[in-house]
Amino acid sequence: MDFYETINLRKSVRAYKKDPVEDDKLGRILDAARLAPTAANRQPFSLIVVKNEQVKHRLKDAYSQKWFFTAPVIICACALPDVAWRRNDGKAYVDVDVAIAMDHLILAAASEGLGTCWIAAFKPEVVKEVLSIPDNLEPLILTPLGYPEGVPVPSFRKPLGEIVREI
Numbered sequence: 001m002d003f004y005e006t007i008n009l010r011k012s013v014r015a016y017k018k019d020p021v022e023d024d025k026l027g028r029i030l031d032a033a034r035l036a037p038t039a040a041n042r043q044p045f046s047l048i049v050v051k052n053e054q055v056k057h058r059l060k061d062a063y064s065q066k067w068f069f070t071a072p073v074i075i076c077a078c079a080l081p082d083v084a085w086r087r088n089d090g091k092a093y094v095d096v097d098v099a100i101a102m103d104h105l106i107l108a109a110a111s112e113g114l115g116t117c118w119i120a121a122f123k124p125e126v127v128k129e130v131l132s133i134p135d136n137l138e139p140l141i142l143t144p145l146g147y148p149e150g151v152p153v154p155s156f157r158k159p160l161g162e163i164v165r166e167i
């Protein structure tokens with residue numbers, strides 16, 4: 001699939017079929033995240049792939065939408081703040097690094113015909129407990145992964161003229 005087609009195709013998917021995600025597709029999607037650039041190449045992230053039904057179900061205490069915890073796969077992107085690069089003034093770039101990796105993953109999923117949805121509004125302490133995440137890792141973004149049920153409606157975007165300033 002052409003890159004721009006993939007960008008246009010990706011939408012937040014909030015309804016999933018029960019069909020499992022094939023291992024080869026999942027492998028390619030995870031590898032797209034691995035190949036993401038990170039500041040000073042520190043690669044300060046790790047991914048937890050949840051397929052176990054009981055564990056997914058327990059994640060409903062972190063984010064209660066049914067389309068989330070019943071999707072065939074849930075991926076949790078975690079930040080490793082201690083490993084990440086900081087600018088001279090101390091500004092941490094770990095969230096940028098994790099977001100780039102997650103965007104690679106999410107666009108790769110779209111190009112494989114799979115749906116995802118960025119989720120930040122979860123309870124991190126619950127995710128940490130359910131997924132046994134150690135203290136040096138911070139769960140930053142979750143996404144369900146699976147085949148979309150139906151076609152999501154495109155959401156509004158500001159026109160280019162509103163977000164670009166040419167000098």
Ligand SMILES: Cc1cc2nc3c(=O)[nH]c(=O)nc-3n(C[C@H](O)[C@H](O)[C@H](O)COP(=O)(O)O)c2cc1C
Pocket residue numbers: 010011012013117118119120121122152154155
């Ligand atoms: C960092 C981030 C966090 C988000 N958190 C949530 C969330 O907690 N729950 C949710 O339903 N959607 C969440 N979204 C999805 C946005 O609402 C969605 O991307 C936006 O409305 C644009 O729609 P689209 O993804 O279909 O293009 C999040 C998106 C981003 C980028």
